[in-house]
Amino acid sequence: MIGSVAPSELLARYITASKWFRKQDQTVKQDAFIPPDEPLELSVTRHLNLTENDIWSIGRGVVSGTPRTLHGRADVETGHVIAQKLSVVPQPVPDNPNHANIVGWSLDKDVRKMRALEIARAARFVANPDAGPQTP
Amino acid sequence: MTTIAMPLTISGYADETKAGAGFVAQAREKIFEILQMSNALGFAAKGTFQQLDETFEECSSEGWDGERAKPISGEVLQCAKAFLKSFPLGIEAPEVGAEPDGAITLEWYRSSNRVISISINPGGWLYYAAIIGATRRHGMDFALFDVSEDLLGLISQVTRTMK
Numbered sequence: 001m002i003g004s005v006a007p008s009e010l011l012a013r014y015i016t017a018s019k020w021f022r023k024q025d026q027t028v029k030q031d032a033f034i035p036p037d038e039p040l041e042l043s044v045t046r047h048l049n050l051t052e053n054d055i056w057s058i059g060r061g062v063v064s065g066t067p068r069t070l071h072g073r074a075d076v077e078t079g080h081v082i083a084q085k086l087s088v089v090p091q092p093v094p095d096n097p098n099h100a101n102i103v104g105w106s107l108d109k110d111v112r113k114m115r116a117l118e119i120a121r122a123a124r125f126v127a128n129p130d131a132g133p134q135t136p
Numbered sequence: 137m138t139t140i141a142m143p144l145t146i147s148g149y150a151d152e153t154k155a156g157a158g159f160v161a162q163a164r165e166k167i168f169e170i171l172q173m174s175n176a177l178g179f180a181a182k183g184t185f186q187q188l189d190e191t192f193e194e195c196s197s198e199g200w201d202g203e204r205a206k207p208i209s210g211e212v213l214q215c216a217k218a219f220l221k222s223f224p225l226g227i228e229a230p231e232v233g234a235e236p237d238g239a240i241t242l243e244w245y246r247s248s249n250r251v252i253s254i255s256i257n258p259g260g261w262l263y264y265a266a267i268i269g270a271t272r273r274h275g276m277d278f279a280l281f282d283v284s285e286d287l288l289g290l291i292s293q294v295t296r297t298m299k
Binding site for chain 2: 017018019020029030034035037043062063068069072108110116118121
């Protein structure tokens with residue numbers, strides 16, 4: 001169902017900064033899960049009904065027209081996000097019907113950091129196969 | 137781990153000794169710079185300040201993440217440098233990063249169970265979060281003050297060698 005996000009659904013957060021993951025052990029840093037301000041919403045893409053190719057294609061769209069590199073993505077189960085007292089709200093956009101936002105962030109930055117640290121801990125980094133070697 | 141504390145401010149001098157105090161402060165600053173260049177002691181030789189400059193360059197434009205990221209400002213860069221200069225010498229160098237809200241991050245990491253991340257935000261505010269085993273700690277401070285004993289303790293708990 002597209003209207004609600006099940007706790008077992010996988011979400012992808014695109015890694016568009018080289019400093020958002022640790023090259024030495026291919027893990028994700030909390031930096032990738034800190035939402036920008038105004039509004040405090042973090043963009044993710046639901047895996048729902050998408051193939052691997054579809055997921056990477058959407059990611060390439062995120063960085064197209066910018067000097068950024070798509071280094072990979074961080075996959076995390078929605079349940080880990082909900083466990084941090086956050087919600088996942090579907091927010092389809094023209095290029096990405098699976099787009100969603102993680103919302104419900106605290107106004108206190110240190111609390112947001114704690115939540116992001118826990119989510120990053122549960123996330124799995126998947127390197128972009130087209131990005132070349134991601135070694136230290 | 138051996139650390140060397142060098143306070144950034146010199147106080148307690150009477151007016152008539154201001155010139156002397158100035159000389160001592162200059163000499164102290166010079167010694168500090170030399171020690172910073174020591175591989176074993178300083179963040180400068182470990183490349184941390186260079187990493188800060190590179191991060192600033194990479195993330196100083198609007199939408200640097202391909203989405204809505206705020207640019208890192210020169211003010212945040214200077215706050216991060218001032219904050220790191222307040223550390224005692226001999227502390228392990230952090231990994232520098234950036235957050236989409238315009239903050240610079242300093243991370244000390246051993247594993248997903250031993251990690252501390254400190255954000256230097258616009259306005260000079262500093263926020264931290266740490267996971268050390270079953271312990272969770274988060275809070276805030278002011279980046280233009282010297283690093284607190286509490287934060288140094290958390291960093292030490294993350295980086296110390298387990299026996």
